[in-house]
Amino acid sequence: MADEKPEKKKIDLSRRAMPKQNPWERIKNFDEVALGYRIQTAVEEASRCLQCKKPLCNQGCPVGINIPGFIKHIVEGDYASGVRKIKETNALPAICGRVCPQEEQCEKTCVLGKKEAPIAIGRLERFLADWEAAEGKIEVPPMAAKTGKKVAIVGAGPAGITVANDLIILGHDVTIFEALHECGGVLIYGIPEFRLPKAIVNREVEYVKSLGVKIFRDFVVGKTKTVDRLLEEFDAIFVGSGAGLPWFMEIPGENLNGVYSANEYLTRVNLMKGFRFPEFKTPVKRPSRVAVVGGGNVAMDSARTAIRLGADEVHLVYRRSKAELPARAEEVENAEEEGVILDILTLPVRLIGDEHRWVREIECLKMELGEPDASGRRRPIPIEGSNFRMAFDAVVMAIGNSPNPLIPMTTPGLEINKKGGIVTNPETARSSRPNIWAGGDIVRGAATVISAMGDGRIAAASMHKYLMNQE
Amino acid sequence: MYKVIERRMIVPNLHEFTVEAPAVAESAKPGNFIIVRPDQYGERIPLSVADWDRDTGTVTTIFMQVGGSTARLARLKPGDTIPTFVGPLGKETVIDRFGTVLCVGGCYGIGSIYPIARALKQAGNKVYTLLEARSSFLLYWEDKLAKVSDRTFVITRDGTKGRKGHIDKIPEIMQRAGITPNLVIVNGCTFQMMRVSMITKPLAWKTIVNMNPIMIDGTGMCGVCRLSVGGKTKFACVDGPDFDGHEIDWEEFLARRKSYNPEEVDPLRSSSCRSHY
Numbered sequence: 001m002a003d004e005k006p007e008k009k010k011i012d013l014s015r016r017a018m019p020k021q022n023p024w025e026r027i028k029n030f031d032e033v034a035l036g037y038r039i040q041t042a043v044e045e046a047s048r049c050l051q052c053k054k055p056l057c058n059q060g061c062p063v064g065i066n067i068p069g070f071i072k073h074i075v076e077g078d079y080a081s082g083v084r085k086i087k088e089t090n091a092l093p094a095i096c097g098r099v100c101p102q103e104e105q106c107e108k109t110c111v112l113g114k115k116e117a118p119i120a121i122g123r124l125e126r127f128l129a130d131w132e133a134a135e136g137k138i139e140v141p142p143m144a145a146k147t148g149k150k151v152a153i154v155g156a157g158p159a160g161i162t163v164a165n166d167l168i169i170l171g172h173d174v175t176i177f178e179a180l181h182e183c184g185g186v187l188i189y190g191i192p193e194f195r196l197p198k199a200i201v202n203r204e205v206e207y208v209k210s211l212g213v214k215i216f217r218d219f220v221v222g223k224t225k226t227v228d229r230l231l232e233e234f235d236a237i238f239v240g241s242g243a244g245l246p247w248f249m250e251i252p253g254e255n256l257n258g259v260y261s262a263n264e265y266l267t268r269v270n271l272m273k274g275f276r277f278p279e280f281k282t283p284v285k286r287p288s289r290v291a292v293v294g295g296g297n298v299a300m301d302s303a304r305t306a307i308r309l310g311a312d313e314v315h316l317v318y319r320r321s322k323a324e325l326p327a328r329a330e331e332v333e334n335a336e337e338e339g340v341i342l343d344i345l346t347l348p349v350r351l352i353g354d355e356h357r358w359v360r361e362i363e364c365l366k367m368e369l370g371e372p373d374a375s376g377r378r379r380p381i382p383i384e385g386s387n388f389r390m391a392f393d394a395v396v397m398a399i400g401n402s403p404n405p406l407i408p409m410t411t412p413g414l415e416i417n418k419k420g421g422i423v424t425n426p427e428t429a430r431s432s433r434p435n436i437w438a439g440g441d442i443v444r445g446a447a448t449v450i451s452a453m454g455d456g457r458i459a460a461a462s463m464h465k466y467l468m469n470q471e
Numbered sequence: 472m473y474k475v476i477e478r479r480m481i482v483p484n485l486h487e488f489t490v491e492a493p494a495v496a497e498s499a500k501p502g503n504f505i506i507v508r509p510d511q512y513g514e515r516i517p518l519s520v521a522d523w524d525r526d527t528g529t530v531t532t533i534f535m536q537v538g539g540s541t542a543r544l545a546r547l548k549p550g551d552t553i554p555t556f557v558g559p560l561g562k563e564t565v566i567d568r569f570g571t572v573l574c575v576g577g578c579y580g581i582g583s584i585y586p587i588a589r590a591l592k593q594a595g596n597k598v599y600t601l602l603e604a605r606s607s608f609l610l611y612w613e614d615k616l617a618k619v620s621d622r623t624f625v626i627t628r629d630g631t632k633g634r635k636g637h638i639d640k641i642p643e644i645m646q647r648a649g650i651t652p653n654l655v656i657v658n659g660c661t662f663q664m665m666r667v668s669m670i671t672k673p674l675a676w677k678t679i680v681n682m683n684p685i686m687i688d689g690t691g692m693c694g695v696c697r698l699s700v701g702g703k704t705k706f707a708c709v710d711g712p713d714f715d716g717h718e719i720d721w722e723e724f725l726a727r728r729k730s731y732n733p734e735e736v737d738p739l740r741s742s743s744c745r746s747h748y
Binding site for chain 2: 179180181189218219220223224225242243244245246248250254255257258260261263264267268271272273277278279280281282283356357358401404405406409
């Protein structure tokens with residue numbers, strides 16, 4: 001622990017490493033890869049923080065966590081206050097500490113990063129959340145008096161849980177309707193156990209329930225009841241219905257057997273626990289040669305899942321170069337450590353099946369990088385005549401998805417954009433209909449957990465104003 | 472948890488399954504399906520709705536026992552509970568005043584064609600119902616269907632009831648009865664829906680089929696239920712399950728449906744002896 005008035009000391013530039021399971025062990029299990037800081041390491045890492053007077057890290061956080069504030073509490077050894085500080089603005093620290101792309105957000109602007117390595121903000125956030133869980137005493141924040149207003153939330157994913165947390169604390173009556181049989185949305189069906197243990201997701205869901213949030217599972221808003229039917233009972237609705245139909249490349253052979261969308265592949269394994277088939281009854285194939293097409297976090301999750309399911313060889317097929325991979329650097333590193341082979345500058349043009357319609361080969365083109373395109377990344381250009389084939393017995397398409405179509409299809413008067421997402425005002429997350437708000441993948445298509453939570457936070461503030469007739 | 476009100480084998484291997492699910496009953500429409508999980512380890516399996524009662528809040532489906540999950544459904548007794556019974560999912564069958572409609576049912580589809588026939592009748596159509604089974608002892612709900620149909624026809628493979636033969640006899644039966652349908656709607660096994668579509672195509676009888684692919688979430692997220700319709704990929708859970716039978720790539724659909732056959736049957740094996748495989 002630091003002294004009252006620390007002597008002016010040299011800045012410690014060495015960022016503390018977080019222990020991980022060894023690659024040769026972890027490829028045989030679905031347990032969490034990153035093991036978290038011990039107390040000693042957390043305090044050492046936290047002590048590196050300069051406690052900037054005008055911190056830049058806060059600005060990089062979509063939910064505006066007071067980062068130097070919670071880090072200071074770690075240095076002081078007052079972890080309970082640290083947890084409280086985070087929870088002022090973030091209901092799901094154990095999750096964000098694990099899956100947020102900190103290197104693109106808070107850690108990107110950390111002053112120490114200019115010297116050598118930024119503070120490991122995500123790891124410290126995770127440390128506090130795990131400390132609180134291990135203590136077993138989850139604190140309930142002070143709750144406002146009941147307002148008598150009723151709010152319905154569609155989807156128990158990161159956006160919906162954030163809205164529920166914020167609005168119940170403000171005294172509103174909150175009910176979540178979840179389509180699947182388990183809560184958590186993408187945290188449950190999409191992100192694998194080895195990156196985000198499901199026990200942690202369940203813990204966070206139990207927490208919002210303990211605050212008084214009611215949750216109905218197996219309830220598909222738009223189908224079981226429409227949004228307009230719910231509005232007969234509720235004063236306001238937040239739609240966080242998440243991801244929808246997976247995208248395919250629209251190349252020949254994508255409907256062959258053995259070709260999966262990443263959504264399907266990961267849902268079989270994560271939500272349905274197919275990796276424990278036949279104890280859990282949803283089967284998942286265990287092919288020996290797997291190609292994953294795409295370069296984002298979902299692609300990494302799929303490739304690393306395939307490795308754990310016993311594949312001999314897993315290739316990641318990506319059309320740009322390694323520098324352009326949209327996945328987090330940490331996930332690419334983990335994937336490579338686990339033996340995933342990167343086939344960069346490679347574009348699938350056709351999938352070839354056998355006489356029983358099972359995929360057997362991918363035909364690809366080699367690519368080269370040209371001038372930067374609209375995304376600022378160098379455009380991949382196919383090299384004429386560079387076609388070649390690789391043998392695979394499974395292909396996972398991880399190239400994104402559109403927003404879920406059910407609510408746009410069944411809610412008249414809701415403005416929808418060209419990609420099928422609900423149009424909202426970015427400052428309020430409010431839709432074209434005055435008592436409907438929306439956020440997360442249903443607005444953005446495929447986005448991140450934290451941006452969905454950021455939308456939820458904005459929506460909750462706007463909904464609160466509306467419910468209290470402040471506008 | 473959802474309470475099982477009734478689960479009985481109505482004909483060999485086909486079960487009538489009624490569950491208390493008031494919210495589903497309230498919104499159920501002909502052509503919808505529900506997704507059920509027999510227990511906490513269970514798969515999510517889609518079943519077409521065959522009937523519902525808004526007053527008692529119950530929904531009835533008919534399922535065939537084929538694999539591990541349906542075997543576990545088949546062991547449920549009234550009063551048991553199941554963890555998931557969610558719906559109604561999918562677009563409902565379009566009900567309009569078409570004129571003369573031929574409703575074809577087979578297997579579990581004899582059940583799910585019933586609410587379709589009933590709604591078509593109420594909408595003022597002339598409704599003819601044709602049921603197909605291997606033998607007369609596999610037919611059920613004939614009386615229910617007769618009440619909502621202008622006339623009912625039966626084809627059995629062994630000739631124990633109605634016309635002897637296959638579903639291919641449809642044009643002949645219709646011709647003899649002097650019926651030219653404006654629309655044919657088929658609910659049944661994939662093979663039956665495919666055969667009817669192939670037979671009606673040269674006759675230019677518009678044919679709607681209620682597709683039954685493998686599903687997981689059933690809400691437009693996972694994409695496993697995709698099929699090619701008119702050369703385009705469609706998702707049965709949100710774009711269907713009803714599609715124009717003349718536009719479907721049936722070979723692809725059949726192959727995709729069979730992709731988990733080994734895993735479906737594996738859990739049923741109680742012996743590891745090779746000769747039992």
